[in-house]
Amino acid sequence: MSIKSNAATVAFENVSKIYGGSVVAVDEVSFKIEAGMLVTLLGPSGCGKTTTLRMIAGLDMATNGRIHIGDEDVTKLPATDRDVSMVFQSYALFPHMTVGENVAYGLNVSGMNKSEAGDRAEDGLKLVGLTGYGDRLPSEMSGGQQQRVAVARALVLEPQVLLFDEPLSNLDAKLRRQVREEIREIQTNLGLTVVYVTHDQEEALAVSDRIIVMKNAGIAQEGTPRELYEEPANLFVADFIGDANVVTAEIRSIDGDWANVLVGNAEARLPSRGMKPGKAQVAIRPESFQISDSNIPGSIEAEVVKATYLGSHIEYTLDSAVGELFVVEPDISNPVGIGSTISVRLRDHGIALVE
């Protein structure tokens, strides 16, 4: 396989993008993406993630701040001159060119001779499993195949950074899973630097080395998928990634980096995150509860309001002293009836103090 990687880092230093003098799309954002990593920009619509991606591509120009790709300052460089390629949400395959011509387009632009470009395009198609499709028109291919052509077209240029703008949003659910695994596989095999935009938190958790969660034109939290899920820094991240029960708790004492926290009658030992004793908010994942129908001291007492059987697990809605709780219970062999009183204990992961 002749396609290799020229992976480079991407760094933002206090980058802002202001439209029309007043609309702030991205506000003083700084981050660094290591070479060979797949980093996801995750957030709800309008949070600035696509604008950030377009600024890496050079399709939008930063109003303030500096952008570096590798060792080069590319802040003022237009898209044409950046060594970056992008896979678009709509794929943006040129409908008047064959698949082969599409994939070879970037190579031809950069002055490679026709036959060499053709060979490279064939390599690219092979990489995405579309050998022999070069003479088709994009309109003669399925959505998933078009998507792969778009990936091949971006890959053959061996860019320093490969960008994906919501690449799976036009595919059906089954295909989505398959394609995202393929993208991840190619990325790991070639060691590419990939920046990936999505609003789907499950997709982000599945593909990423690191995730940058964005909110209101800024970064809400950055970290590995595990860090974000188990230790969300704030309410927004806790709520946006997975489901979270946000309850009021009391920090009884601080012991170095640790805090002793009381949720209802249940005790927990959590990273203190610089908080002081007193009232605080805690985010608890639905699967971080342990329920039992016997009365256990040091637990939260609750009444079952709703129980939904979902095959692999049961979802309970509980009414407790600390408020309504949403619980996912993997043990389906001992269902608890609606109206019964139960004890809820806390497991030792998936619980975090949040701001």
Added chain:
Amino acid sequence: MLAQGFAIGISGWEFTTLESIFGPMDERQYGLGYGALFVSASFLFALTQGIAARGAVNGDVFVVSAIGLVVAVVAAFVFFPVLQILTSALRDNEGVYSLAVFLTKFSSHKIWGLGCLSVNVSCGAAWNSLFLAALVGAGTTFLGLAFALVATRSGWKYRRLLRALTVLPIITPPFVIGLAIILLFGLSGVITTFFADLLGVTPTRWVYGLPGILIAQMLAYTPIAFLVLIGVVEGISPSMEEAAQTLRADNWKTFTTVSLPLMRPGLANAFLLGFIESMADFGNPLVLGGNFDVLSTEIFFAIVGAQNDQGMAAVLAIVLLSFTLSAFFLQRKWLGRKTYTTVTGKGDSGVPAILPRRVRYPVFSITLGWTAMTLVIYFMILFGGFVEIWGLDHTLTFKHYITAFSISFTEEGILWTGSAWNSFWTTITIAMTAAPLTAMVGLLTAYLLVRQVFTGKQVFEFGTMLSFAIPGTVIGVSYIIAFNVPPFELTGTAVILVICFVFRNMPVGVRAGIAAMSQLDKSLDEASLTLGANSWYTLRKVVLPLLRPAIIAALVYSFVRAMTAISAVIFLVSAEHNMATAYIIGRVENNDYGLAIAYSTVLIFVMLTAVVTFQLVVGERKLGRRVERGQAESVIKQGEPA
């Protein structure tokens, strides 16, 4: 030229400064030649290089240069002449500036007189024009709506044929309808004499004046309103009407409370279009006007008549311009915000509501009646060319065709002996030169408007669309005033005709381009950019190939419009470069209707061929892109000047 611009661009900054120092000097020179054109183009591109280097539009040299080019040519050939009109209106015949002269001319009884309300004299030309335009606007909108409803909502078997009517105004020179009306209703017209004999009264010249112009313009512009309103009626999402019906509204209620209100902006648009077209129309009032003076013809007579008063023409032009511009502003300001077109990308599988009975029957009878009248008119045009002398001697003859289009074969080759050949070939040559230029400028402008973001884009857009609202007569007068003296001495040349057509028809190219380009997802351009292509390469390899149908449309329509134009042309033709339409008008003024009609028929058939060929080529699109590509190329080659 471009290469030169880029070559100088290396030291671009110095030249930019030089230009600002020496630029104004040009004004004192005698007519600018090709050298000056070359130099100023170089300066322009040197300047744009400099601006691009400073980082405007992401430092994209091609885009900045393109913007600079379009701004420069629009300024030179649209704004400069119009400004000249404004200043010349303030001058008396000796060239001295005087506000008093302007005011006297402006408040002239001929423009604003209201005598017709009380006594039996004719009103001022401004009131006449306004009154006529309002009537035509309302009439064409009403008829256009009837046609659109029948064509889209009736389920009538032959409704598709109605669409053929929309081709007619495109291929018909504007005054031809007027001619046909004379043949029907004039002093010796068929219908006039028939009724005169029947009722035993003397035939009158009743048709000359308001009635004649009104009928002619309604006939000419109803298809335009129809074309606009088809889009509007089709744009109403059937699910809106289905929603109303599920909410217990019957057909009539649905029509009056949902369908009609949704059409309102479209109706206003059609009205304003009819209004502007009527205001700008020159051919029909000239042929049929009688004592009913309208602004467009008054401008003409102020220049060519015994008065030869350029100032008066300029004043009249200003009045006319302010009317059409107000309508244009109104259309853009008011309608720009309210578009109720409910077409979305989502599939809409609903069925449009059937017209309620009390709408359907009137609409059908109006449509059929008006179609019949249109057919009669066109039959007259065809027939009129084969008749010896209309009204006196109805013997069939080829005389007029022979006079106009005779050919002798001699030993040296073919001799074009007919009297019309000269103007015919001039027209074809000029139209063919203007068409590709129009398409180029129009599509380039559309590309900049749709695809690029830059400061002052709105002003830029407004400026380029403005020439649509400037009536041809005003353009004609302004070109005479602006390009008769240094630095631009162009009057009497073929160049001025070509330039005039390019900028008159530019909005057609811009619109075709904008419509087509809006359908192309912007990510196609962006994909090309991120793959390392620059914007010029992207335009050539991605955008233009996908715009082929739009390019052909722009070529054909600017060709056809150049052939049918009369209003601006009549001021700009010369003995050496006479145009077909001007020649025909000349024949009409000599009461030589037979020849005029025969020539018009030939023009209509030439243009019909062009339009039908185009329709066939674009129709082929569905068969496959490969086939279409080959054909499209051959058509473009035909459109290029020999």
